[in-house]
Amino acid sequence: VSNPTRAGFYDTSIMAVGIAVFGNYAYITDMITSSLQIIDVSNVSNPMSAGYYLTNDIAFGVAVSGNYAYVADRGYGLKIINVSNVISPTLAGSYDTPGQAYDVAVSGNYAYVAGSTSGLKIIDLVPCPTNSSFSTSSNNPTTTTIFSSTTNPISENSTDSTNPVTSSTNNPDISITNNPSTPFATEYSTTKSTIIEASRTSVSNGPPLLWLGLLGGGVLCVCLIGGTAFILKRRRKSSDNATSFIEAGSETLSSFELEPVVERDHKKIGGAYYQLSIIREEEAREIYRQTGHLIVFPDDKKKLKYVLGRGNFGAIKVAQRIEDRAYVASKRVKGEANMRASAAEAQMQQKAAGENILPIYNTLQLEKALYHFMPLAGLGDGSAIQEQLSTLKDSHLATEILKCVAKDLLTGLKSLHGRGYYHLDIKPDNLVFTQDGTGNITDFGCAKESTTPQISSDAIGDNRYFPPDRLQACRDETTFDGEKADLWAAGITLLQIMKNLDPFQLFEMPRQFELRVKRCGPDFFEEKLQRFEELQKAEEGTIWWVIKELLDPSLTTRITAQKALEAPCFKGLNKAIQARMFEDLKREQVAQSIQVKKEEVNLSNYDNIAQVAMRREIYDSAQHQQFYSDGKASHRKRLGHDQDYLFTPDNPKGIEAPDVATLESRYQKTPDFVTNEIVYQKTPDIVTNKIGKREGDL
Known part of the structure; x- marks a missing residue:
């Protein structure tokens, strides 16, 4: 003890205020993220995040006894959190003490809570008898x-x-x-x-x-x-933390493929799921609580037919896993050819499962239909995030959200490429977000498994996101680098989400694919990228620098996912911070809609949120089929149009030769300067001694 040395380190954020150690875990209350963070310290030289729980107010003191963590949650008193499953802690109970709770200790059957104005409060923790x-x-x-x-x-x-x-x-x-x-x-x-x-x-x-x-x-x-x-x-049972549904799935289901059993009411499929074609209001409340997905009912309706979206082969609906009452997404595919193609896609996605890859829980094939079950991404896809950021007034929050999106997208690609899979169709619509803000890559209909990144130009994908090297491969009918193509598409995806401009608007490209193949080489894209000041002035290590490196027209110097993830802008990001930021994004949206302060918005109140929410537009992949190509010239003509035009919300019928500068200003969603109210100063792009300077020239 006379010469202590540091054995390990874990960066929670910038304001860890309380700690308790129990077994192989350290329980830390974090003031900035308002959370209880659980750190696995079984290897003290390399502690790792095991789980977290977001509290209502600023979490201060913490004590742990048995399967429970006791947190002094300032204005919300004592929170009792079940940590028997550290990956997915849940609220077990609470006690609202008078005044504010700052510290807690547990001894025997009693919790001792210290408050700023109420002194010592002693809470009896004896398990309650049956009613x-x-x-x-x-x-x-x-x-x-x-x-x-x-x-x-x-x-x-x-x-x-x-x-x-x-x-x-x-x-x-x-x-x-x-x-x-x-x-x-x-x-x-x-x-x-x-x-x-x-x-x-x-x-x-x-x-x-x-x-x-x-x-x-x-x-x-x-x-x-x-x-x-x-x-x-x-009675129905439900989980208090939807993240566990995504990470763990159904532990007792012994097979990826289910037995072909169908029952009625809500259609019972495979003996393990109900498919909800019609959703009742009380079910919608629970769906919102579990997943964050909001279903709005007209005033005169208590139930309605509801579709989450439409994929290439069929409708995507809400389903419920019978075992644990978790709400998930169900995709039904009909038609023999479609069923074969969809089954192959699901197998590819299931084999490619990894970090930030949307898992497939189960698949079931009946005589005339094929069903896939997967997590319900309550926050929607990248296009939904793009729409929300376009109206956000807090530019700093917008930048932090973009960092989270980029980190998850690049992590998913790193996971895929490391195992020999190439997605080939990366775009905002194929990145979906669960309630805690985690982004997952989905839709493997164009993906390829290969021992080499060289992919034939016959491979299909949304050609709006093709890099110049893939366009050249289509022209020459040769191969292209699938890994570098995915990274270019990731760069366009991030730039599109932040600028709220589609690829045609970003690069002023010809809409007709055949013309694009002829005209859009590396020099073309190099010139168009000069228009974005944020990219030209990006300091190394910032999020704008990452996007710039992903959009390097040169195949040989384009950055890898691993290298991009090493950028300083991603340091310090963790699940707790990410969940809090996406919660603030949602809260800001509601606050702006009803003209109240962000702090006054209660996201857990389904009725209030439903009153101010507009129905989400259902994504229909059929409208994007014109942009898909197998790379052969003989198929290109039917994919394009005779005129080069683009669609914008202000001009839904299309315009000729658009003034892109005007469009940019029309969609500019963030001010040039960050205000002095630095809410998200915890993950700076560049570590300096200066506060309040411009954030990546945004």
């Missing part, structure tokens, strides 16, 4: 004691007493009501008791009556326990 109620009576029914245990207990008015909680057969005039909750949290004050006491009497009916009362009460308890267990067994 029961019994009473005894005497000639003086004037004493009533109520113990209430819920996830947010309410204290009774109390009187001074030196005898806190007392229960005795000498005082039969006591009615006790227990409400089940886990764990049971009841406050005991050092100066006051929760007993409302008028007088005490003694029992005069003798032991026989006492034994009869106890026997009757026991029988009643047994009946209530059995009844409650039966009801709970039949």
